[in-house]
Amino acid sequence: MEEYFKPQPIKRPFLSKGVIILLILAANGIIWSILRFGFGLGAVTNLNNQFPWGIWIGLDVAAGVALAAGGFTTSALVHIFYREDFHVLVRPAIMTAMLGYTFVGLGVMFDLGRYYNIWHVPIMGNSNSVLFEVGICVMTYLATLYVEFFPIVNERFIGRVHLKGILKFLNKPIDGFLRFADSFLGKTMFFFIILGVVLSCLHQSSLGTLMLIAGKKVHPLWQTPISPLLFLLSAFSVGFPMVIMESLTASRSLGLKPEMDVLRKLARFIGPILSVYLAFKLGDMVIRGTYVYLNEINLQTIMWVIEILFGVIIPLRMFFWDKVLHSRTLLYIASLLVIFGVALNRFNVFIIAYKPPYILQQYWPSIGEISVTVGFIAIEILLYRALVMIFPVISVPLKGVSAKAKYAIRGVIQ
Amino acid sequence: MSQSRRSFLKAMGTVSLTAVGAKESKATPKNVVSDDRxxxxxxxxxxxxxxxxxxxxxxxxxxxxxxxxxxxxxxxxxxxxxxxxxxxxxxxxxxxxxxxxxxxxxxxxxxxxxxPACVSACIVGAFTKQENGAVIWDEGRCIGCRYCMVACPFQIPAFEFDKTIQPRIxxxxxxxxxxxxxxxxxxxxxxxxxxxxxxxxxxxxxxxxxxxxxxxxxxxxxxxxxxxxxxxxxxxxxxxxxxxxxxxxxxxxxPAPGATEPIQHAIFKFFVPPVALYALLGGIMWLGKQSSEEEE
Missing domain, CATH: 3.30.70.20 (Alpha-Beta Plaits)
Incomplete structure (x- = not known):
């Protein structure tokens, strides 16, 4: 098969106006992080005994996991369902998932009161606990993502490890290790790819089981026994929009031509998947009769309507419209709406819907909580930018690439 | 194209069935408590x-x-x-x-x-129901995730938010x-x-x-x-x-754990659903590989 596109490290200056803003936001987040670990959760967050979980769980963790779904959906599409035509999207998707899950892990560490006991989870785990399953799956999947990313590291550094000075003696062993890892992963990568998809299905759905135990504390609009299924379907729905959004953002920011043909083909999957999600969501509502709650106008019902209308129904219609698929701007907006809808769903389930029986003090995220969340996102974007400049992640047309860079590496999943 | 889309939908159907089937089964909470509690x-x-x-x-x-x-x-x-x-x-x-x-x-x-919901929810088993009826918390295990507070139907566990190190439930x-x-x-x-x-x-x-x-x-x-x-x-x-x-x-x-434990136990009963999903995906991958090699 003739390859037109080849992943290449992108050559651009790292700094730009946007990057400077992101650096400021990141620095602000880091300052608040120091306060959180120096003075405790109470000093930085507005969490209290009525609202034990805030946006660090609702957004950083729950929405973070959902929005990292681009990784497993794309790798399933390309590697398991053998759609080679989407190959150029795999590397960015895997890398974003890797970054996303890294920050999910960090978000958990920030939120845990006794973060230094995190190693208790694998050894003392309680198999009845939904959280235990989510925790173990996320940990394992994070490791799997690093393994899936490793061929890219190999491709970048095999034969090019040039450490200077006293570290010089390490050059040979490191190169040897990379070559060994390359040949090992070349033979076993299929195992990790399937494992990644299975683990994702498990914890994406279990994230939806998490709030079931809270029973009547969660508003009936969201408290449904099929919540795990809804979470899984919405994770499927948001995977491809994330890939499209990232691809369009990155090509704009890095001055590349977006791969509109591939993205358009990918976008055609989104409508049907979103329809299935919407059908289950509304079907569940009809069966349980929860539409009666929409008669009241309160924070919960307004948020529910926003979630369904702007997050599902409007983008669903858009993705079935040819004009949207052919317009870069409209495709971008439609993808952003799906992302917004799923992120808002997680936020709603974990924060808005949670109404404990006794409220002495309402919860509203503090400046510190928002700063850390924004800082995480900023650092994530900065790392994305840095990594695509270091590693061959984003595919660019082969034309204009110097002949020296053309090489084939055994074992890289192509 | 149509082949792979069909298999994709098939896989999705299997996953959904697994998730839906899960809520049908009943909880079997272990009861350690004594009749004389x-x-x-x-x-x-x-x-x-x-x-x-x-x-x-x-x-x-x-x-x-x-x-x-x-x-x-x-x-x-x-x-x-x-x-x-x-x-x-x-x-x-x-x-x-x-x-x-x-x-x-x-x-x-x-x-x-x-x-107890807290016992069922706790990620590291820091909560235990004792034979005499008491539900107690083990400081040595807790990681401070506060899922017990989310789970408790009576909204009882409290957390020392003001403590930097070793906050207690x-x-x-x-x-x-x-x-x-x-x-x-x-x-x-x-x-x-x-x-x-x-x-x-x-x-x-x-x-x-x-x-x-x-x-x-x-x-x-x-x-x-x-x-x-x-x-x-x-x-x-x-x-x-x-x-x-x-x-x-x-x-x-x-009982509050009745909402989640049946789902958990259905998914992890002898690891059948995850392994079945793994096998299904592996099968699809293998078939795809065969047909793509034939094309070449």
């Missing part, structure tokens, strides 16, 4: 709101208790209070709906459920270490001057409670709160009016 019967028609139990509890658990004379100040009843990291039990006052009582005072603490421990594991009554029961609190075996307390209702039907409503709520609790309450109007939550009689 202990409990406390609270008679809210006898309680006078002296808050001696609050004082005794703080002293017993080494929490700052202040001056005992301050506990007779009834102005604290003006706002509803909840047990938290500074007080594992509190007494609240509610307007009485009958002429016999001026107001009703209700002691609140952990109910020590027979099927704070809740009534039924004086397990110091008293009830030795068969002794809890500190609050011992402190109660009006015998509003009765310590004993749970099944005997239920008999006593129904006996009291039978003898004084005009004094009590015919309901022992905690006998069936969330599958039964070690602490039981008698009241002269609807418990919802005494600050009790509307919890129903199904």
């Amino acid at each position: 202990l409990g406390v019967l609270v008679d809210t028609t006898v309680c006078i709101g002296c808050r001696q139990c609050e004082y005794a509890c703080k002293v017993e658990h080494g929490l700052p208790a202040g001056n005992i004379d301050d506990y007779s100040d009834r102005s604290v009843f003006e706002t509803m209070r909840r047990p938290d990291h500074t007080a594992l039990t509190v007494v609240n006052e509610y307007p009485a709906e009958n002429s016999r009582q001026q107001s009703v005072t209700v002691k609140v603490q952990c109910m020590h459920c027979d099927h 704070m809740k009534c421990d039924f004086c397990y270490e110091t008293r009830t594991s030795k068969g002794l009554p809890t500190a609050c029961v011992e402190a109660c001057p009006t015998e509003a609190l009765t310590f004993g075996k749970r099944y005997e307390l239920i008999q006593i409670a129904h006996e009291r209702i039978r003898k004084n039907p005009e004094r009590y409503i015919d309901h022992v709160f905690g006998e069936h709520e969330v599958g039964g609790t070690s602490w039981l309450y008698l009241g002269g009016q609807e418990f919802l109007r005494l600050g009790f939550p509307d919890v129903g009689t199904n």
Whole structure:
């Protein structure tokens, strides 16, 4: 098969106006992080005994996991369902998932009161606990993502490890290790790819089981026994929009031509998947009769309507419209709406819907909580930018690439 | 193209079936508790709101208790209070709906459920239900995730948000270490001057409670709160009016873990669903590889 596109490290200056803003936001987040670990959760967050979980769980963790779904959906599409035509999207998707899950892990560490006991989870785990399953799956999947990313590291550094000075003696062993890892992963990568998809299905759905135990504390609009299924379907729905959004953002920011043909083909999957999600969501509502709650106008019902209308129904219609698929701007907006809808769903389930029986003090995220969340996102974007400049992640047309860079590496999943 | 889309939908269907099938199966919670497990019967028609139990509890658990004379100040009843990291039990006052009582005072603490949500939820098993009925927290295991607080239907566990290092989950421990594991009554029961609190075996307390209702039907409503709520609790309450109007939550009689454990157990029963999904995806991948090699 003739390859037109080849992943290449992108050559651009790292700094730009946007990057400077992101650096400021990141620095602000880091300052608040120091306060959180120096003075405790109470000093930085507005969490209290009525609202034990805030946006660090609702957004950083729950929405973070959902929005990292681009990784497993794309790798399933390309590697398991053998759609080679989407190959150029795999590397960015895997890398974003890797970054996303890294920050999910960090978000958990920030939120845990006794973060230094995190190693208790694998050894003392309680198999009845939904959280235990989510925790173990996320940990394992994070490791799997690093393994899936490793061929890219190999491709970048095999034969090019040039450490200077006293570290010089390490050059040979490191190169040897990379070559060994390359040949090992070349033979076993299929195992990790399937494992990644299975683990994702498990914890994406279990994230939806998490709030079931809270029973009547969660508003009936969201408290449904099929919540795990809804979470899984919405994770499927948001995977491809994330890939499209990232691809369009990155090509704009890095001055590349977006791969509109591939993205358009990918976008055609989104409508049907979103329809299935919407059908289950509304079907569940009809069966349980929860539409009666929409008669009241309160924070919960307004948020529910926003979630369904702007997050599902409007983008669903858009993705079935040819004009949207052919317009870069409209495709971008439609993808952003799906992302917004799923992120808002997680936020709603974990924060808005949670109404404990006794409220002495309402919860509203503090400046510190928002700063850390924004800082995480900023650092994530900065790392994305840095990594695509270091590693061959984003595919660019082969034309204009110097002949020296053309090489084939055994074992890289192509 | 159509081939792979069909298989994709097929896989999605399988996953959905797995998830839907999960909620059909029933929970099988392990019951470690003894039939002779202990409990406390609270008679809210006898309680006078002296808050001696609050004082005794703080002293017993080494929490700052202040001056005992301050506990007779009834102005604290003006706002509803909840047990938290500074007080594992509190007494609240509610307007009485009958002429016999001026107001009703209700002691609140952990109910020590027979099927505790916190025990089921805890990621590291830091919560355990003891044979004698107590639900206790193990400081050595806790990672501070606060899922117990999300799970508890009575909204009991509290967290020391202000502590930087070793923050604790704070809740009534039924004086397990110091008293009830030795068969002794809890500190609050011992402190109660009006015998509003009765310590004993749970099944005997239920008999006593129904006996009291039978003898004084005009004094009590015919309901022992905690006998069936969330599958039964070690602490039981008698009241002269609807418990919802005494600050009790509307919890129903199904144990909270019944909502999640069947799903968890269905997904992880001998790891069949994950392994089946793995095999299915592996099969699809293999088939795809075969056909793509044929094309070449």
